[in-house]
Amino acid sequence: MTRILSLCFILLAAVSTRLQAQIHFSTADDWETVLETARQEQKNIFIDVYTSWCGPCKRMAREVFSDPAVGKYMNDRFVCIQLDAEKQAGHPFFRLFKPNAYPTYYWLDADGLLLDSRSGYMPGETFLQAVHEAVENQKGKRLKEFTTRWKGGERDTAFVEEYLFEVLPQFHPDSVRPFLNQYLAGLTPEQLRSPSTGRMVMRFTRNLEDDLILRTLLGQSSSYREQLTQEEVDKAIYLVLVRIPMMHFNTDKNLYAADLQLLNRLDYPDKELYNKIREIEQKLFSAQYGEGLQQAVELCQAHEQDHPSFYSELYYTLIISKFFQPDYNPGTEELSATLHLAKKAFHLSPSQNTLSYLAAAYARAGNYRKAYQALAYLPFYKAPTLSNAVYPLLGIVFDREKGE
Structure with a gap:
């Protein structure tokens, strides 16, 4: 019996030690209390914004926030808060900050001014590095300084670009467009x-x-x-x-x-020109590929000198309109027009992107030898390359486990 009790005490002690080691979060229903606690304890504030369905959020909780080294560091220096972005959407914090992804982390000083923010999963070591950088950044003070300069009438180009595109979006992203309109008016x-x-x-x-x-x-x-x-x-x-x-x-x-x-x-x-392009795109998105492709080729040829990028743009529309999906069987003229667009796009603007277009056009026409030849030259051309989201639209699916 004594041995059983001893074992229970050991297990309880181990659990207690583990709980003490992880980050201690509260839900912070009263925001003013959070600020007051931070001032009294002379700590900064850390907020983890998550959702119940977010996989990376759960992984952070399981692998990082429970890490003893992370827990001790954060508990010693921060008042730590967790907020559910959906269940606590009315929390005063969300009137000040609007996360665009989950999880998002905010580091504030004891007055509630932002030090820094980050999003997404990161390993413990990377997370602690982000914490160190956050304390150094002092973004809230930077916003206050830049806002004062803006209200004072400063409109130097370098200052405006930094304020509108680096500082302001972190706090009030919806204000950037009105501010830029105000700047342009002057x-x-x-x-x-x-x-x-x-x-x-x-x-x-x-x-x-x-x-x-x-x-x-x-x-x-x-x-x-x-x-x-x-x-x-x-x-x-x-x-x-x-x-x-x-x-x-x-x-x-x-x-x-x-x-x-x-x-x-x-x-x-070129108002009428863009009206015509939208008409062509309507045909492509409505699967009227024969007529749409013929008009696309004619328009691109007519404006090759003044708008060479139209070849790439309309070819991309062909991709996202699902022309390359296996359930559509294109005719000979459609395949010829597709290959023409791809060749011209690559010739006028050679890149990994347009070379991929050319390879896809060859493959759609059944000329796999030339398709593979084109792909073999990809490393020798500059970015950009195709987005991963585009490959399924070309009928290409990768096996992530096999790396194929």
């Missing part, structure tokens, strides 16, 4: 034509909004093409005038109709 015509302004507005092509950002991008596109690379400017314009509306064409016809109304109101270079 520029002279010469400043609007500058390459630095072009680089700024080209970063806002993920949404179609009738504002000064869009009007500047479209209105100054000729100047930007001369000062920046034609390919990057054309890609940005194609994204906002074609990709976004066509995404809505495939998902929400009401949004697509609103996009067309907005674009019809605007006056911009």
